[in-house]
Amino acid sequence: MEVLSFRTPGLGDQTYLLTHDGRGVLVDPQRDIGRFLDAAAERDVELRFVLETHLHNDYVSGGEQAALRTGAELVMPAAAAPAYRHTPAFHLEDIDGGGGLALRPVHTPGHTPEHTSYLVLIDGEPVALFSGGSLLVASAGRPDLLGPERARSLARLQHISLRRLAALPPGTALYPTHGEGSFCTATGAGRLTSTIGAELADNPLLAVDDPEKFADTLLAAPAPIPAFYRHMGPANTLGVPPMPPVQVPELDEPAAGHVVDVRPREAQAGGMLPGSYGIELDNDFGSWTGWLLPHGEPITLVAGPGQDVTEAVTQLAQIGVDTVQGVVRDLGDAATQTYRLVDLGTFVRLLREPDAQLLDVRMPSEREQVRLPGAAERFLPDLFTQGVPDALDQERPVLVACASGRRAAIAAARLAGAGYRPIALTGAGVPDVVSALDRLN
The missing domain is CATH 3.60.15.10 (Ribonuclease Z/Hydroxyacylglutathione hydrolase-like)
Known part of the structure; x- marks a missing residue:
């Protein structure tokens, strides 16, 4: 056997x-x-x-x-x-x-x-x-x-x-x-x-x-x-139809519906289509897309030149999302939605400035283990359904953190689309920030 x-x-x-x-x-x-x-x-x-x-x-x-x-x-x-x-x-x-x-x-x-x-x-x-x-x-x-x-x-x-x-x-x-x-x-x-x-x-x-x-x-x-x-x-x-083809057409511009940018977060930070979702392609791409977008509505993917979107389409099909209309690769001058990505050292330095404001997008069980005092807290999916916490000021940069940088980047794209000035911590998370602050104190 x-x-x-x-x-x-x-x-x-x-x-x-x-x-x-x-x-x-x-x-x-x-x-x-x-x-x-x-x-x-x-x-x-x-x-x-x-x-x-x-x-x-x-x-x-x-x-x-x-x-x-x-x-x-x-x-x-x-x-x-x-x-x-x-x-x-x-x-x-x-x-x-x-x-x-x-x-x-x-x-x-x-x-x-x-x-x-x-x-x-x-x-x-x-x-x-x-x-x-x-x-x-x-x-x-x-x-x-x-x-x-x-x-x-x-x-x-x-x-x-x-x-x-x-x-x-x-x-x-x-x-x-x-x-x-x-x-x-x-x-x-x-x-x-x-x-x-x-x-x-x-x-x-x-x-x-x-x-x-x-x-x-x-x-x-x-x-x-x-x-x-x-x-x-x-x-x-009720029964599920066969897996659809994973090839999608190349488009010059997004079709009607929602736009999901699957490029690496560094590319997204440099410029996205206004109002698009920033969910970089990784193992959990399908889960986050299925969680954050309305189910069953049309989707256009934004990908980098030469980036294979087969995995993205497959992951979506695994949760019954068969509505990908195509992929756009050339954003031209339309990529005007931006945010900043920073490492741990820069994030901690910015956090210690007098006008700093912080958004923690981890889930509640993670926050119970370690908290950053003064942070506005909103689990990432709730940011999409409940909106940005009222405590955050659009006129000041918003420092965004999670546990590793994955969810912080998704949240930063959302904040940028809502008119905020997000700065996402990448490659580290809230526990790392707390440890770094403890060492400084």
């Missing part, structure tokens, strides 16, 4: 391809299924099953399309009841894969009500568990994505589910879908894979015996929920 892992860093998720005796099982595939099917073809594997652990909240699934393209059997939790053809997985009713391979569905509600994990048996012996959003490495799937009204009930169910999985043999390999960087984890997830025995020893959630205390722990400081999540569950229930 071999298990191949395909990581999607920007979403913090993993897809798996299990191969055994020429048979393949694909687990929780992202929408861009080509990479998984190519891997199966390279190994001369016949894809027998496509497994879904739950109706995903953080991406649109490629499960239905992978099954249609290959003839594999699409297996989904019995309670998911999507609108397309599938085989329902019932608790502890084994699915025979032939050649000594069997799949045992284990109902593990908590992350979602229908959530089902899959225990892999070879010749009757349990060897691996695909746990989706149930038991994670050093964590568990969060129970609040379906709304606060159901969160505590689902958290108590998650307590039962984790103990159900923890009772498996300690040597069983653990392959969760959600991991480090995912907003579907209740607490900070660590390594990407593990074993049941390692989790019994190290996962702090398995040490909480009382269901109510367990629920309190999961719900104590919930992370923000990205805005695009609300569209993923319905899409995965």
